[in-house]
Amino acid sequence: xxxxxxxxxxxxxxxxxxxxxxxxxxxxxxxxxxxxxxxxxxxxxxxxxxxxxxxxxxxxxxxxxxxxxxxxxxxxxxxxxxxxxxxxxxxxxxxxxxxxxxxxxxxxxxxxxxxxxxxxxxxxxxxxxxxxxxxxxxxxxxxxxxxxxxxxxxxxxxxxxxxxxxxxxxxxxxxxxxxxxxxxxxxxxxxxxxxxxxxxxxxxxxxxxxxxxxxxxxxxxxxxxxxxxxxxxxxxxxxxxxxxxxxxxxxxxxxxxxxxxxxxxxxxxxxxxxxxx
Amino acid sequence: xxxxxxxxxxxxxxxxxxxxxxxxxxxxxxxxxxxxxxxxxxxxxxxxxxxxxxxxxxxxxxxxxxxxxxxxxxxxxxxxxxxxxxxxxxxxxxxxxxxxxxxxxxxxxxxxxxxxxxxxxxxxxxxxxxxxxxxxxxxxxxxxxxxxxxxxxxxxxxxxxxxxxxxxxxxxxxxxxxxxxxxxxxxxxxxxxxxxxxxxxxxxxxxxxxxxxxxxxxxxxxxxxxxxxxxxxxxxxxxxxxxxxxxxxxxxxxxxxxxxxxxxxxxxxxxxxxxxxxxxxxxxxxxxxxxxxxx
Numbered sequence: 001x002x003x004x005x006x007x008x009x010x011x012x013x014x015x016x017x018x019x020x021x022x023x024x025x026x027x028x029x030x031x032x033x034x035x036x037x038x039x040x041x042x043x044x045x046x047x048x049x050x051x052x053x054x055x056x057x058x059x060x061x062x063x064x065x066x067x068x069x070x071x072x073x074x075x076x077x078x079x080x081x082x083x084x085x086x087x088x089x090x091x092x093x094x095x096x097x098x099x100x101x102x103x104x105x106x107x108x109x110x111x112x113x114x115x116x117x118x119x120x121x122x123x124x125x126x127x128x129x130x131x132x133x134x135x136x137x138x139x140x141x142x143x144x145x146x147x148x149x150x151x152x153x154x155x156x157x158x159x160x161x162x163x164x165x166x167x168x169x170x171x172x173x174x175x176x177x178x179x180x181x182x183x184x185x186x187x188x189x190x191x192x193x194x195x196x197x198x199x200x201x202x203x204x205x206x207x208x209x210x211x212x213x214x215x216x217x218x219x220x221x222x223x224x225x226x227x228x229x230x231x232x233x234x235x236x237x238x239x240x241x242x243x244x245x246x247x248x249x250x251x252x253x254x255x256x257x258x259x260x261x262x263x264x265x266x267x268x269x270x271x272x273x274x275x276x277x
Numbered sequence: 278x279x280x281x282x283x284x285x286x287x288x289x290x291x292x293x294x295x296x297x298x299x300x301x302x303x304x305x306x307x308x309x310x311x312x313x314x315x316x317x318x319x320x321x322x323x324x325x326x327x328x329x330x331x332x333x334x335x336x337x338x339x340x341x342x343x344x345x346x347x348x349x350x351x352x353x354x355x356x357x358x359x360x361x362x363x364x365x366x367x368x369x370x371x372x373x374x375x376x377x378x379x380x381x382x383x384x385x386x387x388x389x390x391x392x393x394x395x396x397x398x399x400x401x402x403x404x405x406x407x408x409x410x411x412x413x414x415x416x417x418x419x420x421x422x423x424x425x426x427x428x429x430x431x432x433x434x435x436x437x438x439x440x441x442x443x444x445x446x447x448x449x450x451x452x453x454x455x456x457x458x459x460x461x462x463x464x465x466x467x468x469x470x471x472x473x474x475x476x477x478x479x480x481x482x483x484x485x486x487x488x489x490x491x492x493x494x495x496x497x498x499x500x501x502x503x504x505x506x507x508x509x510x511x512x513x514x515x516x517x518x519x520x521x522x523x524x525x526x527x528x529x530x531x532x533x534x535x536x537x538x539x540x541x542x543x544x545x546x547x548x549x550x551x552x553x554x555x556x557x558x559x560x561x562x563x564x565x566x567x568x569x570x571x572x
Binding site for chain 2: 071075080102103104105106107110111113115117118119120121129130133134179182183186262
């Protein structure tokens with residue numbers, strides 16, 4: 001399981017890579033509120049997610065972290081009775097607009113879920129199915145992309161002899177890396193990770209975490225995590241969500257070092273010190 | 278200090294028999310044996326009475342002397358034609374309606390509610406009523422007369438409710454994770470349905486199919502009114518044709534001395550049913566593996 005191809009400096013908040021220096025926003029969220037069946041779940045979130053950086057969304061259960069991330073690729077559309085208000089701009093386009101091309105949006109904004117969810121297909125077809133659906137038909141190009149992306153997530157050596165075996169035969173950590181490959185093979189701009197390591201054992205989780213770190217600069221990453229140590233290790237920016245007056249809200253947002261070392265909110269201070277949450 | 282209200286820990290060396298436990302276990306075994314036993318008994322009885330008359334010529338000859346002599350070839354052909362029409366019509370409607378109920382109206386809606394209720398009522402309607410309907414609608418109103426086509430369509434109406442509810446369950450049993458993953462990858466709904474949900478829902482479809490085929494092959498009442506009971510070799514779907522079940526019924530009830538051929542026909546019917554079951558599972562298995570082996 002150890003993945004030599006990805007070696008990452010894991011010291012917390014070392015100097016930011018150049019890609020993150022510019023701090024140009026990739027996604028701008030303004031006054032975002034979400035309700036389910038009339039009950040407010042998220043209230044007035046405003047933040048900018050910088051291009052090429054990793055933004056961690058942390059907070060206790062039920063504070064709207066997953067809901068927030070779900071609005072960024074409109075997965076909230078799948079939930080009956082879900083109402084989203086506000087603006088979410090990606091490349092200057094408000095994706096909450098009713099005329100947004102959802103298929104195009106979800107190709108630009110990939111998503112990984114808490115539980116690995118590979119399709120009941122072979123490893124190869126798990127990757128070629130989305131590619132074919134997005135117009136890649138040439139067998140040689142498909143084979144090349146499959147190998148390239150599996151090398152990218154460090155799975156190639158583990159699965160190259162069984163590409164036509166069921167993806168569900170893989171271990172949990174391998175399945176999650178395959179899901180990451182499945183999302184990356186479409187070359188998205190943004191990756192949403194909803195607690196990607198929390199269903200994995202610590203070693204498999206560590207491999208996935210290293211992979212996430214290796215995405216910095218190439219993709220804009222938003223990661224939901226319960227694990228504050230993980231947020232501290234991987235994130236450039238941190239957004240702290242909390243339950244306020246019965247609904248989720250963002251109580252603090254900023255570079256990881258300031259949120260952890262000099263929090264403005266007393267709630268954040270208690271949370272990052274492990275007193276609450 | 279041990280709590281005096283709790284009995285002391287039992288010694289591990291003294292094995293005590295837990296009689297209620299054993300009684301329940303025995304009962305469960307008994308019931309299971311009873312069910313399997315009755316099936317074996319029926320099949321064994323059929324084989325004992327039917328096998329002596331079973332021969333290649335029984336399968337390839339036409340009936341003679343009202344079925345007392347000769348074979349059952351025209352009857353087998355009519356049966357397969359009726360079954361073929363029934364499945365060709367009902368399967369596409371089944372998959373379409375099940376997808377509508379399970380994927381497009383997941384949480385309800387008036388139309389879905391109405392469709393579901395109608396199917397439940399239809400599933401409980403006695404087959405003779407389907408026969409009367411088929412006779413009035415297909416045979417008389419649409420002018421198909423007593424024909425294999427009319428019989429096949431009537432059977433299709435009869436098995437549809439069973440097929441649809443079972444296929445719908447198949448779709449509902451597909452984990453939501455697959456739908457979320459597919460949506461997050463920007464797969465369109467038709468692609469998601471065809472490539473991912475349908476293969477996973479296939480076991481439900483297969484169960485419905487086997488129940489439906491069983492019901493169709495067993496049917497006599499509905500077919501007496503629609504496909505009739507002419508035992509000649511049909512030359513088209515507009516000819517009347519007699520199915521195996523009707524042949525058994527006719528030999529056992531109306532033809533003195535026909536019992537032995539009735540038994541043999543029943544043996545053929547059971548064998549046909551088993552073959553269709555095995556074939557269905559085999560095809561479904563291939564279909565399920567399609568996604569894994571194909572590129």
